[in-house]
Every structure is written in structure tokens, then in C-alpha cells.
Amino acid sequence: MNLSSLRVPKGQKHPPKRVGRGMGTGHGKTAGRGSKGQRSRSGSHMRPGFEGGQMPLQRRLPKRGFHNLFRKRFAIVNLKQIAQLGELTVSPEVLLSKGMIKKVYDGLKVLGEGELSAPVSVSAHRFSRSAREKILSAGGKAEVIAG
DSSP, X not given: OOGGGOOOOTTSOOOOOOOSSOGGGTSOTTTXXXXXXXXXXXXXXXXXXXXXXXXXXXXXSOOOSOOOTTOOOBEEEEHHHHHXXXXXXXXXXXXXXXXXXXXXXXXXXXXXXXXXXXXXXXXXXXEOHHHHHHHHHTTOEEEEOOO
């Protein structure tokens, strides 16, 4: 069995409902919209979350905490992941190509979970204190990328 042999179960796919095609169809005249009202008119559009003028849920619920608009988001890698790579030099480009991180965001940060057995030269935008100490104690280099 492979993906090309998969088929949709019989009866699962239905043809789309054709509305406004005569009284005999059961969806003629008003085409399932009912009579009168905002939703029955053509071109009517209501924003997501609109509750007909009632105070919408997103405004009824309290907001908590502080949300920093200018926060920096980092791609995070631990030392144990770097040790599994088996590379001598590790950079954001290497991690992207190997699939360790999906996106760099505002930079790469290396955290200190795990141990390094071989000296590795790591270049990243940020390092935790423990990660920097472990990289240097293994005989490697912790190089900070500006930006």
C-alpha cells in the first residue's frame, strides 16, 4: 500500500449544493438565506466575531498581563541537539539546512541543556551563560553574530 493507491471512501464526497436554481430544487427563490435581514442581502459582510450588536466575546473577556509589541523571538537550540549533528562548525544556516530549526525569526539562541564531547565552533545571535561555559570547556568557540 502506498499514498497513490489511497481512495476516498464511497459516499464521502458530495457534489456542492447549487442554490438559487428554481423552486424544484428546494433551494430556490431566497436560496437558503431566509427572507429579509442583514444576512439575506447581497454584498453583506460581517467581521469575524460579530454578534449582531451584542458585546462580542473578545471584548467581554478580560485582558491580562503585558504584551510587548517589540519583543524579539528567537529560534532555540540546545547543546544536546548540536552534539547530535556531528558538525565541527554550527551556524543558523547549517541548522536550517539540517532541519533542526524551521525559521531563524529574530535570531538563534543556544541553550545549555546537554553536554558536548567534541570541540565545536558555534555561531549564534545569543548564548545562555551555561551554554557558553560548556562550549568553551569542551574546547570549542562561541561566536556571537551581530544583529
